Amino acid sequence: MTRIILYTGKGGVGKTSMAAATAVGLANSGKSTLIISTDPAHSLGDALNMDVGPRVKTVFKNLDAQEVSVVEAISSHWGELKVYLAALFQSQGLDPVSAEEIATLPGFDEASHLLYLNDYLKSNRYDVIVMDSAPTGEALKLLSFPEAMSWYMEKVFPIGRTTARIVRPFMKPIIGMPLPDDTVFASMDSLYKNLKKVREVLIDNSITSIRLVCNPDRMSFNETKRAYTYLLLYGYPVDALIVNKIFADNVGDFFLKWKENQREIIKEIDESFREIKVLKVYLSDEEPIGREYLTRLSKKIYEDSDPMEIFFKGKPIEYYRLDNRNYVRVKLPFAKKESMNLYNKGGELVIEIENWRRVFYLPQSLSDKSPGNAEFINGHLNIELV
Numbered sequence: 580m581t582r583i584i585l586y587t588g589k590g591g592v593g594k595t596s597m598a599a600a601t602a603v604g605l606a607n608s609g610k611s612t613l614i615i616s617t618d619p620a621h622s623l624g625d626a627l628n629m630d631v632g633p634r635v636k637t638v639f640k641n642l643d644a645q646e647v648s649v650v651e652a653i654s655s656h657w658g659e660l661k662v663y664l665a666a667l668f669q670s671q672g673l674d675p676v677s678a679e680e681i682a683t684l685p686g687f688d689e690a691s692h693l694l695y696l697n698d699y700l701k702s703n704r705y706d707v708i709v710m711d712s713a714p715t716g717e718a719l720k721l722l723s724f725p726e727a728m729s730w731y732m733e734k735v736f737p738i739g740r741t742t743a744r745i746v747r748p749f750m751k752p753i754i755g756m757p758l759p760d761d762t763v764f765a766s767m768d769s770l771y772k773n774l775k776k777v778r779e780v781l782i783d784n785s786i787t788s789i790r791l792v793c794n795p796d797r798m799s800f801n802e803t804k805r806a807y808t809y810l811l812l813y814g815y816p817v818d819a820l821i822v823n824k825i826f827a828d829n830v831g832d833f834f835l836k837w838k839e840n841q842r843e844i845i846k847e848i849d850e851s852f853r854e855i856k857v858l859k860v861y862l863s864d865e866e867p868i869g870r871e872y873l874t875r876l877s878k879k880i881y882e883d884s885d886p887m888e889i890f891f892k893g894k895p896i897e898y899y900r901l902d903n904r905n906y907v908r909v910k911l912p913f914a915k916k917e918s919m920n921l922y923n924k925g926g927e928l929v930i931e932i933e934n935w936r937r938v939f940y941l942p943q944s945l946s947d948k949s950p951g952n953a954e955f956i957n958g959h960l961n962i963e964l965v
């Protein structure tokens with residue numbers, strides 16, 4: 580099974596450098612490796628010191644790279660998308676147009692990365708796929724897309740258990756679309772199933788590791804805590820945090836205050852992220868570019884541990900039974916009770932934390948249950964299902 584390691588974090592903290600170094604290190608050790616950049620502002624080529632581009636290219640033995648382009652993705656998945664797109668455009672009174680125009684539709688960016696990932700996973704060509712993703716907000720959009728689509732599929736399109744109840748009377752006035760015919764429906768359904776499969780892989784902690792990158796400063800630390808919360812809310816397995824650009828001891832007088840500040844924040848980071856692996860990387864005196872440098876950097880990041888290792892095996896979301904009652908427990912260590920909103924919508928559990936909302940579809944065995952009392956204890960939200 581292909582392993583996936585995905586890096587995310589605030590802009591400029593070193594995601595691309597960490598991802599490129601990890602990929603180079605793994606390829607050097609004989610693992611068949613693919614590195615994909617899903618950040619539309621690609622800089623993977625700069626780190627690898629070569630032109631990468633939207634098609635998979637070999638960097639050196641065991642290392643392939645790709646900078647995903649949504650236009651290219653639409654062209655290469657045209658078979659899968661054609662029927663659906665034609666119907667979508669027609670329903671809006673538009674003529675089907677070029678891949679460039681389609682690429683601007685909301686959600687296509689995210690979907691295109693996931694479609695590629697689905698291909699690579701199916702082909703089983705790689706031992707590991709390293710993903711260099713966009714700054715946190717964008718990356719979260721990518722990761723929550725399959726679930727957002729599942730909402731669409733379940734509520735708007737007439738399949739699944741909610742069909743008759745919700746869709747038919749409301750659909751046209753809300754989205755101005757006629758009910759799709761069977762072909763569209765089938766193509767939509769297959770697209771949805773593929774994306775759903777990718778999501779299942781991305782939340783499987785035996786396959787995927789999400790690794791956060793941050794710098795030892797207050798803003799980056801705060802954003803990392805928020806990103807961690809949202810990732811856990813969606814069930815994504817974060818197993819490590821890389822604190823990058825730490826000043827060395829000989830940094831010089833001008834940076835002494837900064838260094839002291841970094842020391843304090845690193846202490847807080849260590850205390851806050853005890854259960855996942857915290858890796859530390861010093862700011863070096865040259866830019867980490869090219870194979871040789873990235874090889875050295877990969878050793879600095881992981882030292883004696885293997886980047887393929889799963890550093891944390893716990894699950895962010897667990898369903899359990901206690902005294903004949905059913906519960907769901909969501910790990911949310913940094914969420915504040917007052918910024919959390921929890922409600923029951925038509926039997927579905929909705930958790931909102933600031934701008935992020937997750938609708939929980941309960942597993943089949945619990946689908947007759949609906950959320951009851953909730954308690955927030957030790958960074959875990961425990962919700963009874965009644």
Ligand SMILES: Nc1ncnc2c1ncn2[C@@H]1O[C@H](COP(=O)(O)OP(=O)(O)OP(=O)(O)O)[C@@H](O)[C@H]1O
Pocket residue numbers: 588589590591592593594595596597618622713714823824860861862863864865866867868
């Ligand atoms: N440990 C380090 N020592 C020295 N320079 C570094 C280190 N880590 C990253 N850099 C440099 O910092 C800059 C930003 O790094 P990088 O592009 O990897 O960050 P990013 O998080 O991917 O940024 P973006 O959000 O723009 O994609 C680059 O010039 C990179 O070479």
Ligand SMILES: [Mg+2]
Pocket residue numbers: 594595596618622711
């Ligand atoms: Mg980058």
